[in-house]
Amino acid sequence: SSLDTDGMTPELEKAGLLNKTKIAEGGRKLRKNWNPSWVVLVGNSLMFFKDPKTQNSDGWKPGNSCPESSVDLRGAQLQWANELSSKKNVFKLRTVTGNEFLLQADTDSVIREWYCTIQKVIDRLDKE
Ligand code: I3P
Numbered sequence: 001s002s003l004d005t006d007g008m009t010p011e012l013e014k015a016g017l018l019n020k021t022k023i024a025e026g027g028r029k030l031r032k033n034w035n036p037s038w039v040v041l042v043g044n045s046l047m048f049f050k051d052p053k054t055q056n057s058d059g060w061k062p063g064n065s066c067p068e069s070s071v072d073l074r075g076a077q078l079q080w081a082n083e084l085s086s087k088k089n090v091f092k093l094r095t096v097t098g099n100e101f102l103l104q105a106d107t108d109s110v111i112r113e114w115y116c117t118i119q120k121v122i123d124r125l126d127k128e
Contacts, residue, residue, distance in 0.1 A: 016038075016114070017036055018105050018111075019035070020102070024094075026097060040067070041121065045070050046070070048069045049068060050068040074096065074125045077094045078092070079091060080115070085102060090111075
């Protein structure tokens with residue numbers, strides 16, 4: 001389910017702190033710049049917030065703060081990508097527009113949960 005009871009507001013699926021770097025923009029390779037990011041999965045979007053310390057699980061709500069960036073998960077691709085980093089527990093998210101992000105967590109279970117939850121959203125959108 002991605003809608004709450006009023007049928008209008010997308011449901012918060014997951015939120016948490018991950019390490020993030022963008023590695024491509026529109027298919028063009030970028031230099032890595034790893035930073036902690038407060039990541040929020042809501043509806044069909046993955047949103048990245050800049051300052052984790054000032055965010056909480058309600059921090060995605062409009063008016064509280066603006067996401068640094070937002071990714072449309074429709075048509076996106078997810079794959080484990082430990083070969084793309086010296087860090088462990090890394091996966092790559094690629095958008096239809098050719099933007100690529102690496103997301104990482106030190107705890108295996110944390111990154112696996114994120115992978116599964118994002119993949120479920122992608123699968124749901126593929127079926128629409
Ligand atoms: C990069 C930085 C990244 C590293 C990347 C380096 O150096 O150390 O953390 O990625 O490795 O190039 P710089 O700060 O000088 O840009 P990982 O931590 O993911 O390994 P890479 O070039 O092999 O991707």
